[in-house]
Amino acid sequence: MAEQSPFLEAVAISKSYGGQTSAGLKTTTLNIAQGKITAIIGESGSGKSTLLKMLYGLLSPDAGQIKFKGERVWGPEEKLIPGHDAMKMVTQDTDGLNLFAKVQDNISILLPNTNVADKEEKTRRVLQQLNITRIADKQAVYLSGGEKQRVAIARALVTQPEVLLLDEPFNQVDTSFREGLQQDIRQVVKETGLTVIMVSHDPAEVLSMADELIVIKDGEILETGSPKTLYQHPQNLYTARLLTNCNVLAREEAALCNIATNKEYVVIYPEWARPTGSWTHKDWTIKQVLFKGSHEGLVVEKGGVLLRLLNDQPDKLKEGDKVHVKVDRYLEF
Numbered sequence: 169m170a171e172q173s174p175f176l177e178a179v180a181i182s183k184s185y186g187g188q189t190s191a192g193l194k195t196t197t198l199n200i201a202q203g204k205i206t207a208i209i210g211e212s213g214s215g216k217s218t219l220l221k222m223l224y225g226l227l228s229p230d231a232g233q234i235k236f237k238g239e240r241v242w243g244p245e246e247k248l249i250p251g252h253d254a255m256k257m258v259t260q261d262t263d264g265l266n267l268f269a270k271v272q273d274n275i276s277i278l279l280p281n282t283n284v285a286d287k288e289e290k291t292r293r294v295l296q297q298l299n300i301t302r303i304a305d306k307q308a309v310y311l312s313g314g315e316k317q318r319v320a321i322a323r324a325l326v327t328q329p330e331v332l333l334l335d336e337p338f339n340q341v342d343t344s345f346r347e348g349l350q351q352d353i354r355q356v357v358k359e360t361g362l363t364v365i366m367v368s369h370d371p372a373e374v375l376s377m378a379d380e381l382i383v384i385k386d387g388e389i390l391e392t393g394s395p396k397t398l399y400q401h402p403q404n405l406y407t408a409r410l411l412t413n414c415n416v417l418a419r420e421e422a423a424l425c426n427i428a429t430n431k432e433y434v435v436i437y438p439e440w441a442r443p444t445g446s447w448t449h450k451d452w453t454i455k456q457v458l459f460k461g462s463h464e465g466l467v468v469e470k471g472g473v474l475l476r477l478l479n480d481q482p483d484k485l486k487e488g489d490k491v492h493v494k495v496d497r498y499l500e501f
């Protein structure tokens with residue numbers, strides 16, 4: 169039996185801007201899994217958007233090829249309307265909306281008039297999927313930022329693309345709205361088999377939304393894996409820092425936590441260490457107690473070293489208290 173082509177792949181692609189060898193993307197090969205959410209994460213300027221634009225065909229690689237189901241994805245100079253027809257991209261920018269048209273018309277206008285019943289049905293379905301049926305008759309000018317973002321995604325999905333590319337589209341949206349939208353997109357992926365590739369700066373977002381992460385540093389893929397694997401067992405300090413606000417201690421600072429290492433750094437996630445007030449040897453001082461709702465954030469200090477911890481038994485400790493700190497787990501780099 170003939171081997172099936174990968175769904176979407178980058179084969180040894182690279183891109184440099186204006187002859188600068190440092191900016192852009194170094195030689196990269198990767199596969200994007202069909203029907204999954206893949207998140208590209210990395211520091212600002214690491215090359216995330218460059219990769220996303222090349223996957224979509226908005227930017228041509230200097231070398232190598234992007235292939236969608238075995239066929240080369242054409243670059244912007246080769247197509248009248250840049251971007252692969254089976255893909256749609258949504259950014260923070262919702263400028264494509266006609267502010268004076270109703271939400272449903274903003275969506276249905278993207279479908280051909282050849283089959284009116286089909287057009288209505290597809291519009292109805294996408295309004296439902298994005299939870300915006302109740303604002304279908306509202307003029308876009310009256311929408312909140314979050315609603316506009318939902319409409320932008322509905323517009324991208326109504327033509328039933330196989331791939332949805334999201335370049336930080338939730339940035340302008342507040343946290344509660346954001347979580348709802350993330351859940352709805354996950355549901356669409358589950359129901360329709362849509363493939364999503366997203367770029368995000370928000371660790372909580374990529375951890376809860378993505379099936380697969382691609383970590384980019386200085387234009388190179390550093391590591392890939394599931395959110396759980398990369399969170400629990402990152403191979404690089406860079407990855408740990410992207411995914412969590414962790415404590416990074418130099419070797420001599422780690423010794424203060426009774427950790428002996430021959431590596432350069434020790435990383436302790438806040439949830440991996442806890443105060444134990446009952447111990448006799450209380451050598452850490454609580455510097456700050458931060459109310460976080462269901463739990464408390466603590467900042468403790470010893471010998472000039474500060475550690476951030478999570479305390480799931482709030483209201484027991486106060487600033488100035490002495491505690492013993494028990495470190496359950498740490499990583500070495």
Ligand SMILES: Nc1ncnc2c1ncn2[C@@H]1O[C@H](COP(=O)(O)OP(=O)(O)OP(=O)(O)O)[C@@H](O)[C@H]1O
Pocket residue numbers: 185186191192210211212213214215216217218219
């Ligand atoms: N059109 C361009 N001309 C010149 N340099 C560019 C261009 N686009 C991007 N770059 C440079 O290429 C590098 C990667 O940019 P890219 O936008 O892909 O990074 P990013 O990881 O998406 O960053 P951010 O998170 O800040 O959006 C950066 O150094 C950027 O300044």
